[in-house]
Amino acid sequence: MTASPAHPAENQSPDWSDIEGSAAPGYFVDYLDRVTAQSEMRRYKQRTYRLLGVGPGSRILDIGCGTGDDALAMAAMVGDGGRVVGLDHSQSLIDEARTRVTAETAAVEFTAGDVHRLDFPDGGFDGCRADRVFMHLRDRERALAEMIRVTRPGGRVLVREPDWDTLIIDGPGRDLTRRVIQGHFDRVVLNGWAGRELYRLFRRAGLERVEIADTSTLVLTDFATANQFYGLEAAARALNGEADGWLDHLRQADADGLFFSAVTGFTAVGHKR
Template sequence: MTSTAFETATPDPIAYLDRVAATDLGRSYKGRMLDELDIRPGQTVLDLGCGPGTDLASLAQAVTATGTVIGVDHDQTTVDAARERTADQHTVTVRLADLHDLPLPGHTADRARADRVLQHVADPTRALREMHRVLRPGGRLVMGEPDWDTLTVDHPDSDLSRAYTQYVTDQVIRNSRIGRQLPRLATQAGFTVPSVIPITHVFRDARAADRILGLERTTRRAVAAGHLTEEGARRWLDHLSTGPFLAAVTLYIVVAES
């Protein structure tokens, strides 16, 4: 079942986040999220689920020296990395905290962003209510989340493609359909949602797709979980690594106002 075309070792989480940010897809949607935030000099901006601080510098540049950027993440290793990366930026602080219970007073921030984090949290509704609580009236939250049910990978055997996507949707990602659910959940949390922006990225290169999707690693897990047979997995990977390749997935940018 192993294909030399694809990665077999799970990448370091921080290295993976940096990798995604450096792709055309990462630069495109992150730039659109920054545009939609419409940050003004002097504002206070939250990066909720900031990871290793990939986006903190661009937020700090937007608020200028008169503003404040607060990164929040639940993982100590990524918080440490974010603090190290922003040590020379006096407008940035990074806090270790849970998005379900933010250590911030109400009406603290003018802007907030949440980038591919709500797909992983235990309770997206509770997290959204916390985001609403800490934003000032008239504040803006911009979220970017994939909808993994939109993942399509072309293969001559469409049953294998369906089985693979179903495994990703049902077993790999906790809140796999959060992209399409965000407008409803944000409205229920007290926000208004003026715009929803779908971004569909098409992969034409199998190796580039693998660096984001982990095709072989995920296929191995699907076999272990009974979603694919060994023989089916072999045919799946053989075609993906040798035949013409096409895959696509849609990420939704949702703009919410408090």
């Protein structure tokens, strides 16, 4: 594995709601590429395309598209008669996504924007998805309402989110492990409970045939990857020395081939009336 670009700053975590203001160039691209390289991530992403009904001729909007890989995969599925738009708050990620377009994925376009105020007319898309975006949003009801607005009647809306209170680590001491992990995610993401609230959000938004159509657990058994994905060192540092031994224990467990972590994600799907 190649060296990764610097983490934003000591004792801090990246701010996904303000990418340009928060980290070294390349950090987010590298992070997303490493996450997407996990086979379980690729599996659930493929499933989201099927649940959204993506096929030849589909018009699809991917909210918070990041480096654009999902939009590009769907562009290859919709073909010449379809259209995929990838939208992201971050201009630098949109720039990166544009570099990844090929002849097979020419049905895609990438645009900068904010899901809270989508600059698209009503009902122009057959499907709209957001993958690991809602945890970073100020107003998730408004974002979902916007996604529904731009979807045609009968079209589908899909959101995928982890729930960070489901992140379990085989650490020393239950109380300390809970405090390190849960305290960390309470600080670094706006809403670590995004996963569990999807069903309620979708039902309240008036979508039909709402279901949590897929759940899965990402298991990581190496400390380096878990540390990069979850910021375990930053999480421990926040306890001002109290969790130094906790971190040493995890590193030793890793050296002994015994490190274990797992987090669960949820995919909600609903149909627009």
